[in-house]
Amino acid sequence: MTKRTRLIAAFDTNSRTQAEEWSSSLGHAVDAIKLGLEFTYACGLDAVKSVSAGHELFLDLKLHDIPNTVASGLSALAPLRPVLTTIHACGGTEMISRSREALEQAFPNDEKRPKLLAVTVLTSMDEAGLRETGVEATPREQVLRLGKLAIRAGADGLVCSAHEITLLRDALGDDPVLVVPGIRPEGSASNDQKRIMTPTQAAKAGADWIVVGRPITRSPNPAKAAAAIMAELASV
Numbered sequence: 001m002t003k004r005t006r007l008i009a010a011f012d013t014n015s016r017t018q019a020e021e022w023s024s025s026l027g028h029a030v031d032a033i034k035l036g037l038e039f040t041y042a043c044g045l046d047a048v049k050s051v052s053a054g055h056e057l058f059l060d061l062k063l064h065d066i067p068n069t070v071a072s073g074l075s076a077l078a079p080l081r082p083v084l085t086t087i088h089a090c091g092g093t094e095m096i097s098r099s100r101e102a103l104e105q106a107f108p109n110d111e112k113r114p115k116l117l118a119v120t121v122l123t124s125m126d127e128a129g130l131r132e133t134g135v136e137a138t139p140r141e142q143v144l145r146l147g148k149l150a151i152r153a154g155a156d157g158l159v160c161s162a163h164e165i166t167l168l169r170d171a172l173g174d175d176p177v178l179v180v181p182g183i184r185p186e187g188s189a190s191n192d193q194k195r196i197m198t199p200t201q202a203a204k205a206g207a208d209w210i211v212v213g214r215p216i217t218r219s220p221n222p223a224k225a226a227a228a229i230m231a232e233l234a235s236v
């Protein structure tokens, strides 16, 4: 039997009170919560610790710097004990392999070592956006290129859009953890996301986790919105 795709709710807010409220009202209705740049910069690491207590944490800080700085940054974040954490794949082989080593050193028995995820091409980017940055490849080509590089260098998984899941599974097999944002339930606004799919489409394609923010947190009833997505995933 294949495993159910799991739901991560992205708590994108600069308010600790709001994040604590979501944590208690919907934290247990989803499989994990994600705290990222906005919350961490606004509220600090102690707040990350308290909001994530009792939940599986995806700490999404998308580190991208020279290898030594990224590896040292990850070591400093290790006490937060996230289940998943992110760096940018375009930081290259050495940055990724040093990151993996840093996490292995912080968790010598491996048991609770956070899975190292490499962000391939942001789901807010399309072909024109990539071209602006000097990348002539399509998003699919670039995701595949960076995905192969990142897994070879030691990442446990990748962040990609649902449009690239089949491509990555064909090239890399079932082992890499695929975490998929840019998810929009039928009928919801795409906002700044470009490469989107529904929860059902992403689950059918083989996502291990989907990440959903605004369709839950900006809904009039976040717990109900989260429950509807969980029900959708359970029915795939």
Ligand SMILES: O=C(O)c1cc(=O)[nH]c(=O)n1[C@@H]1O[C@H](COP(=O)(O)O)[C@@H](O)[C@H]1O
Pocket (backbone or CB within 6 Å): 010, 012, 036, 060, 062, 086, 119, 121, 122, 123, 124, 159, 160, 181, 182, 183, 191, 193, 211, 212, 213, 214, 215
């Ligand atoms: O690493 C991520 O989680 C991420 C990568 C990516 O390519 N696209 C992306 O949207 N995300 C994150 O996923 C969440 C998506 O939020 P919504 O667009 O509100 O559902 C945000 O917290 C983003 O930071």
